[in-house]
Amino acid sequence: MVFQEIFEKYIWVLQVFCVVALTLVAAVIVNKLLRHFLHKASLSDNILDDILIEALTGPTKWMVWLLGICFAGYIVGEKTQSPIFDAVGSVRDLGIIVLITWFSIRFSKSYESRYISYKAAKKQSVDVTLVSLFGKLFRASVIITSGLVVLQTMGINIAGLLAFGGVGGIAVGMAARDMIANFFGGLTVYLDQPFKVGDWIRSSEKEIEGTVEDIGWRRTVIRTFDKRPLYIPNAVFTTITVENPSRMTHRRLYETIGVRYDDVDVLPIILGKIKDLLNQSSDIDSDQTLMVNMNEFGPSSVDFFIYAHTHTTDWKLFHEIKEKTLLQISEIITTHKAEIAFPTTTIQLSAMENEKINELTVTSKTS
Structure with missing residues (x-):
C-alpha cells in the first residue's frame, strides 16, 4: 500500500x-x-x-x-x-x-x-x-x-510599436543617417550594377582602383593590385564617377615614334608598311579605327603615331602584343635604312669660331 x-x-x-x-x-x-x-x-x-x-x-x-x-x-x-x-x-x-x-x-x-x-x-x-x-x-x-x-x-502590440516607430524613426534616422545612406548606396549599386563582384574598377576622385571582392549593404570590399583591402562605404559610389575597365570591348594601342630628319624621304614607305602590318595582324581588330600617320616635326625627330585596337582585353596579353608589334615596327624602320631618332642638338658656329677650333685642333696634333 x-x-x-x-x-x-x-x-x-x-x-x-x-x-x-x-x-x-x-x-x-x-x-x-x-x-x-x-x-x-x-x-x-x-x-x-x-x-x-x-x-x-x-x-x-x-x-x-x-x-x-x-x-x-x-x-x-x-x-x-x-x-x-x-x-x-x-x-x-x-x-x-x-x-x-x-x-x-x-x-x-x-x-x-x-x-x-x-x-x-x-x-x-x-x-x-x-x-x-x-x-x-x-x-x-x-x-x-x-x-x-x-x-x-510575446504579447507585444505590433500596431502600437509601429506607431511609436513612426515618431521615433525620425530621431533614429537622424542618428543613423550615414548608415541609411550606405544602405541606399548599396541598393543603388545592386540595381544599377555599375560593377559586380570580380570587376576591376577605378576612380581618380578617391584614388580607388582594384578588384571588387564583395558588395555588402553597408560597404564594398575592393582588393588593390598590391593586395591591400579597401573597405569603402556604399554612399561614396553615389557621389563619384566610377570607371569599369572590365567591361571594355578592346584595348587601345596608341604610340608615337620618331625617325631622323635624314629619313623623311622613306617615311611614306615606312608608314605604308606599318599600316599593312597592323591590317594583317590577327591580334589587331581592323574593323576598329586604325591610323598610321605622320604627326609633327619634333625638335630632333619626325614623329608619327600608330592608333589601333587589339581584340583582347587581357592586360598581360595586351602588353605581349604591344611588345611584338613595336619590335616589328622597329624592324621595318631598320629594313629601310632608317633609324629611330633620339634627342640630339645641332650647334651652329660662325666662321671665326670654326677657325679657332681648327687652330686648336692643329696645335693639339703637333704637340
Whole structure:
C-alpha cells in the first residue's frame, strides 16, 4: 500500500524520465535518417536536395530536443503547479520560430553558394551580384518577419510599436543617417550594377582602383593590385564617377615614334608598311579605327603615331602584343635604312669660331 502511494506520488518523475529518454532515442534516429538522406542526395545531380537536407540537419535535431524538453516541462508544471512552467508554451512557440528562421537562412546561404559554384562548374555565366542581392533580400525578409512574429507571440502590440516607430524613426534616422545612406548606396549599386563582384574598377576622385571582392549593404570590399583591402562605404559610389575597365570591348594601342630628319624621304614607305602590318595582324581588330600617320616635326625627330585596337582585353596579353608589334615596327624602320631618332642638338658656329677650333685642333696634333 505504501509502495503504491509512493508510486502514484512520483509517477510524474518516471513520466519525465521516459519523455527525456524517448527524446534522446528520437534524436539519434533523426540524426541517422538525416545522414542517410544526405548520402542519398549526394549521389544525385540535383543540388536542391543536398541543400535542403543540409539546411534541415541542425534545426531538425534541435526541434526534437525542443519538443521533448517542452513536453517534459509541461508534465512537471502540471504536477508542481509552479508559475515558471506556465511559460513552456511560449518558449516552445519561440523556439519553433527561431528554428524555422535558422533553417530558412541556412537554406538561402547554401543555395546561393551552391548555385554560383554549380554554374561555374558548368561554365555558364552567372551574375554573382544579382544572386547575392536576392539572397540578402530573402534573408532580411525572413529576419524581419520572424521578429514581428516573435513580438506578437510575446504579447507585444505590433500596431502600437509601429506607431511609436513612426515618431521615433525620425530621431533614429537622424542618428543613423550615414548608415541609411550606405544602405541606399548599396541598393543603388545592386540595381544599377555599375560593377559586380570580380570587376576591376577605378576612380581618380578617391584614388580607388582594384578588384571588387564583395558588395555588402553597408560597404564594398575592393582588393588593390598590391593586395591591400579597401573597405569603402556604399554612399561614396553615389557621389563619384566610377570607371569599369572590365567591361571594355578592346584595348587601345596608341604610340608615337620618331625617325631622323635624314629619313623623311622613306617615311611614306615606312608608314605604308606599318599600316599593312597592323591590317594583317590577327591580334589587331581592323574593323576598329586604325591610323598610321605622320604627326609633327619634333625638335630632333619626325614623329608619327600608330592608333589601333587589339581584340583582347587581357592586360598581360595586351602588353605581349604591344611588345611584338613595336619590335616589328622597329624592324621595318631598320629594313629601310632608317633609324629611330633620339634627342640630339645641332650647334651652329660662325666662321671665326670654326677657325679657332681648327687652330686648336692643329696645335693639339703637333704637340
